[in-house]
Amino acid sequence: MPKDVITTRATDYNQWYLDIVREADMAEVAEVVRGCIVFKPTGWAIWELMQRQLDDRIKATGHANVQFPLLIPKSFLLREAEHVDGFAPEVAEVTRAGGEELAEPYVIRPTSETIIGYFYAKWIRSYRDLPVLYNQWCNVMRWELRTRPFLRTAEFIWQEGHTAHATEAEAEAETLKILYDVYADFAEQVMAVPVLRGLKTEKEKFPGALRSYCIEAMMQDGRALQAGTSHNLGQNFAKAFGITYTDQHNTVQHCWTTSWGVSTRLIGALIMTHSDDEGLVLPPRLAPTQVVVVPIYKNDEERGLVMAAVTQLTAAWAGRLRFKIDDRDHVTPGFKFNEWEIKGVPVRVEVGPKDVAKGSVALARRDVPGRAGKSFVPQDGLTERIIALLDEIQASLYQRALAFRTEHSAFVSTYAELKQQVERGFAWAYWDGTTEDEQRIQEETRATIRCLPLEQANAPGRCVYTGRETTRQVVFARAY
Amino acid sequence: MPKDVITTRATDYNQWYLDIVREADMAEVAEVVRGCIVFKPTGWAIWELMQRQLDDRIKATGHANVQFPLLIPKSFLLREAEHVDGFAPEVAEVTRAGGEELAEPYVIRPTSETIIGYFYAKWIRSYRDLPVLYNQWCNVMRWELRTRPFLRTAEFIWQEGHTAHATEAEAEAETLKILYDVYADFAEQVMAVPVLRGLKTEKEKFPGALRSYCIEAMMQDGRALQAGTSHNLGQNFAKAFGITYTDQHNTVQHCWTTSWGVSTRLIGALIMTHSDDEGLVLPPRLAPTQVVVVPIYKNDEERGLVMAAVTQLTAAWAGRLRFKIDDRDHVTPGFKFNEWEIKGVPVRVEVGPKDVAKGSVALARRDVPGRAGKSFVPQDGLTERIIALLDEIQASLYQRALAFRTEHSAFVSTYAELKQQVERGFAWAYWDGTTEDEQRIQEETRATIRCLPLEQANAPGRCVYTGRETTRQVVFARAY
Numbered sequence: 001m002p003k004d005v006i007t008t009r010a011t012d013y014n015q016w017y018l019d020i021v022r023e024a025d026m027a028e029v030a031e032v033v034r035g036c037i038v039f040k041p042t043g044w045a046i047w048e049l050m051q052r053q054l055d056d057r058i059k060a061t062g063h064a065n066v067q068f069p070l071l072i073p074k075s076f077l078l079r080e081a082e083h084v085d086g087f088a089p090e091v092a093e094v095t096r097a098g099g100e101e102l103a104e105p106y107v108i109r110p111t112s113e114t115i116i117g118y119f120y121a122k123w124i125r126s127y128r129d130l131p132v133l134y135n136q137w138c139n140v141m142r143w144e145l146r147t148r149p150f151l152r153t154a155e156f157i158w159q160e161g162h163t164a165h166a167t168e169a170e171a172e173a174e175t176l177k178i179l180y181d182v183y184a185d186f187a188e189q190v191m192a193v194p195v196l197r198g199l200k201t202e203k204e205k206f207p208g209a210l211r212s213y214c215i216e217a218m219m220q221d222g223r224a225l226q227a228g229t230s231h232n233l234g235q236n237f238a239k240a241f242g243i244t245y246t247d248q249h250n251t252v253q254h255c256w257t258t259s260w261g262v263s264t265r266l267i268g269a270l271i272m273t274h275s276d277d278e279g280l281v282l283p284p285r286l287a288p289t290q291v292v293v294v295p296i297y298k299n300d301e302e303r304g305l306v307m308a309a310v311t312q313l314t315a316a317w318a319g320r321l322r323f324k325i326d327d328r329d330h331v332t333p334g335f336k337f338n339e340w341e342i343k344g345v346p347v348r349v350e351v352g353p354k355d356v357a358k359g360s361v362a363l364a365r366r367d368v369p370g371r372a373g374k375s376f377v378p379q380d381g382l383t384e385r386i387i388a389l390l391d392e393i394q395a396s397l398y399q400r401a402l403a404f405r406t407e408h409s410a411f412v413s414t415y416a417e418l419k420q421q422v423e424r425g426f427a428w429a430y431w432d433g434t435t436e437d438e439q440r441i442q443e444e445t446r447a448t449i450r451c452l453p454l455e456q457a458n459a460p461g462r463c464v465y466t467g468r469e470t471t472r473q474v475v476f477a478r479a480y
Numbered sequence: 481m482p483k484d485v486i487t488t489r490a491t492d493y494n495q496w497y498l499d500i501v502r503e504a505d506m507a508e509v510a511e512v513v514r515g516c517i518v519f520k521p522t523g524w525a526i527w528e529l530m531q532r533q534l535d536d537r538i539k540a541t542g543h544a545n546v547q548f549p550l551l552i553p554k555s556f557l558l559r560e561a562e563h564v565d566g567f568a569p570e571v572a573e574v575t576r577a578g579g580e581e582l583a584e585p586y587v588i589r590p591t592s593e594t595i596i597g598y599f600y601a602k603w604i605r606s607y608r609d610l611p612v613l614y615n616q617w618c619n620v621m622r623w624e625l626r627t628r629p630f631l632r633t634a635e636f637i638w639q640e641g642h643t644a645h646a647t648e649a650e651a652e653a654e655t656l657k658i659l660y661d662v663y664a665d666f667a668e669q670v671m672a673v674p675v676l677r678g679l680k681t682e683k684e685k686f687p688g689a690l691r692s693y694c695i696e697a698m699m700q701d702g703r704a705l706q707a708g709t710s711h712n713l714g715q716n717f718a719k720a721f722g723i724t725y726t727d728q729h730n731t732v733q734h735c736w737t738t739s740w741g742v743s744t745r746l747i748g749a750l751i752m753t754h755s756d757d758e759g760l761v762l763p764p765r766l767a768p769t770q771v772v773v774v775p776i777y778k779n780d781e782e783r784g785l786v787m788a789a790v791t792q793l794t795a796a797w798a799g800r801l802r803f804k805i806d807d808r809d810h811v812t813p814g815f816k817f818n819e820w821e822i823k824g825v826p827v828r829v830e831v832g833p834k835d836v837a838k839g840s841v842a843l844a845r846r847d848v849p850g851r852a853g854k855s856f857v858p859q860d861g862l863t864e865r866i867i868a869l870l871d872e873i874q875a876s877l878y879q880r881a882l883a884f885r886t887e888h889s890a891f892v893s894t895y896a897e898l899k900q901q902v903e904r905g906f907a908w909a910y911w912d913g914t915t916e917d918e919q920r921i922q923e924e925t926r927a928t929i930r931c932l933p934l935e936q937a938n939a940p941g942r943c944v945y946t947g948r949e950t951t952r953q954v955v956f957a958r959a960y
Contacts, residue, residue, distance in 0.1 A: 028599070030548070030549050030595075032595075032598065033551050033552070033586065036550075038546065038548050038549065038599060039546055040546055041544040041545070041546055041614070044544075044547050047547075064524075064525070065525070066518065066519055066521055066524050067519035067524050067527075068510070068519075069518065070588075071572075071635070072513070073512055089578065089579055092551075092574045092578075093574060093575065094572045094574055094575075094588070095574075096572070096575060096585070097571070097572035098571075098572075099569055099570075106513065108550075115510075115512075115513070118512065119508070138619070139618070145578075155549055155551070157547065
């Protein structure tokens with residue numbers, strides 16, 4: 001497996017991404033099913049680790065998992081006006097089943113607000129039934145024109161939370177709790193990806209939402225990636241589906257609902273935040289294999305000696321580390337090093353006859369390539385040393401990504417500066433324009449307002465486009 | 481919540497089942513999506529526990545998880561002759577997407593042998609690539625005429641394993657390993673459901689398989705339920721999709737493939753094996769809540785006293801027990817007892833002011849209703865006592881189900897006996913008939929050959945139908 005199977009980032013960032021996806025055994029484009037991919041073992045194992053850690057957070061914040069049907073009667077989409085405009089053009093329709101034409105077609109869910117709204121209307125009667133805090137892990141389908149593995153695919157896997165509340169304040173608190181305690185916390189602590197927490201503009205919000213919040217990450221090419229969204233749906237879906245409750249004063253009220261989701265697109269964000277020209281780089285908390293042990297020997301005698309040491313060294317690892325011993329005989333150690341480097345395993349342990357004699361091993365960290373990342377350490381205390389090293393790598397990847405974002409972010413005061421800055425990263429700016437202004441800027445610069453960051457100074461300044469005074473700052477960027 | 485919301489089993493077993501599904505908050509029929517259900521929190525939480533424990537076993541036997549697309553080009557189904565006959569009549573078809581008619585329709589996967597066969601043909605080149613041992617957790621769709629929650633639904637959730645091997649012997653070993661080490665072990669150890677391990681007849685095998693193995697369980701009405709299947713597909717799909725490899729002698733050979741699956745139908749098996757006229761009964765290993773603590777008090781002072789004791793008693797439970805403290809104030813203890821009984825929580829702990837004074841609690845086990853299942857025990861050592869009790873309940877449920885199966889199984893020597901026995905349970909019989917004989921018996925008795933049990937005496941006897949001498953025994957039963 002020659003190294004040059006991976007295009008360098010400088011040569012072609014897009015091709016580099018596709019090369020990583022392929023060579024790290026993450027996914028394959030399923031050319032016979034338009035816009036879909038096959039998740040291969042490494043890709044799916046990363047998703048399982050994401051799912052487990054997200055699910056823990058979703059349950060810890062009081063939500064229960066449920067599962068609604070894949071199919072939605074097509075007429076359901078029509079009930080919420082913005083929603084149908086947003087999703088109707090990109091649905092896949094089931095028109096035949098069991099050998100017969102269906103009287104009313106179904107759509108494969110592009111998202112489940114409508115079918116869930118229908119059931120919430122049946123289930124919720126009294127204020128005592130509220131809040132309803134449900135989530136589901138499932139596949140959804142949107143017939144996208146241009147697709148890229150993980151980032152945009154016709155079918156994707158995600159979780160979608162759907163909650164119903166008695167008051168606007170509770171719905172808003174839920175929306176922000178998910179944004180901060182679940183999504184942003186997961187992105188930064190588990191994915192080691194720093195994110196902006198922000199509000200979407202009217203132009204960019206979810207079809208049918210009152211307000212959409214998001215977390216936005218910066219990729220290595222300076223572009224933004226929306227990594228998760230949390231929507232306060234107001235009473236829009238409650239009115240469309242008749243989700244009402246009787247309050248303490250025996251008055252019938254419409255509920256306030258929310259929805260929020262993250263998807264397998266997070267895998268794309270992970271790749272484009274940390275990986276390098278040698279292959280995938282994974283934060284230890286999402287690495288299916290955290291440590292690979294490569295025994296080195298030239299003959300059967302050395303093999304016996306080395307493997308005995310490896311067995312002893314790894315005896316206490318089960319349950320503490322996710323590890324592999326690569327004892328394949330038909331490939332060389334060099335081939336193995338390269339393969340595990342491409343697959344992003346955070347730590348490699350090499351054990352040869354000399355190491356056995358000296359009571360040491362060689363330890364190589366994936367995030368620091370070459371000699372700089374390699375050290376020779378005693379076998380004594382190796383387990384604790386590796387666990388500490390994994391923590392260090394996790395923290396270091398986050399810091400590196402944060403430093404990159406800082407370097408590639410700038411405050412811009414003029415439209416000319418904005419145009420320049422979106423070539424290299426995030427452009428922070430005062431903003432008081434209209435949706436039409438936003439549209440024009442997008443056409444001229446290919447950049448969009450990614451969000452109004454929630455943490456911002458309240459000092460006034462002048463809008464980068466209209467020159468009007470405002471206290472509102474936004475972040476412009478080109479986006480995936 | 482009056483007790484009579486659940487029909488007794490003696491009155492109407494079918495209605496009893498539907499009542500349990502509804503009252504235990506397991507599922508709801510999604511009447512707007514034909515033949516589909518909504519999995520509600522209890523139902524989905526049980527599935528998550530099943531999935532986790534099955535997945536552990538699937539990975540422990542060397543398999544990796546992957547994910548293939550939901551949609552399959554319709555023409556793929558046609559490539560394996562038996563397969564298309566089996567599945568084409570019941571598929572749902574996507575004919576429009578993104579606002580346009582599709583040139584070739586897709587079907588929503590009824591099972592994934594075909595699309596996976598297509599990719600295995602691309603991926604497998606050499607004997608070094610074998611075996612390929614993949615599994616996926618996903619939804620599938622079969623447009624069934626008659627549906628029942630969990631047991632038979634248009635959409636259902638399952639895992640489907642798909643493996644490719646160099647030789648028939650390896651494929652056969654894989655098929656049996658899944659049957660014994662994964663499915664039968666899970667059914668008996670986790671679900672507490674005894675199962676027969678057997679081979680399907682030609683009439684009952686999977687469309688396209690060489691041999692289908694199954695685990696069969698007995699429900700409380702004496703009917704059989706196929707709880708899992710494992711298929712040796714021979715070279716049928718390998719030939720249909722061109723899955724070949726180059727062996728050590730540089731000869732191109734067709735692979736031998738297998739597939740195997742269990743689904744959310746297991747939840748139906750669980751209900752119909754253990755539950756009673758009071759509601760759901762769950763084996764502790766699948767109980768989302770294993771212990772519910774109900775504090776009992778009449779005023780605020782008592783409440784303070786009792787809740788302090790409850791907090792202390794449960795302090796060490798996190799991570800060891802799945803438990804709930806039901807401290808709702810607006811419902812009575814009696815209401816709570818009833819609700820948790822219906823929902824199948826294995827152990828109930830009651831703590832009142834007298835218990836606090838005496839340093840005791842009341843302990844009630846769900847599997848032994850009424851006074852017989854209730855005891856007063858010291859607070860000291862309560863955690864260990866409950867853990868031991870959960871083990872005892874798990875074992876006891878299995879033994880009870882096994883005793884029931886034994887009582888409702890009989891060896892039959894004549895067709896008249898067979899007709900009688902299938903009214904009450906499993907009929908073991910010698911068998912040397914044809915597929916046509918089997919068909920005729922089904923029409924006359926509504927019973928089918930569930931399997932040829934793998935563990936059987938090899939002594940000869942006379943076929944229950946033809947009278948011919950044979951050593952082959954089968955089990956007849958009416959089935960779900």
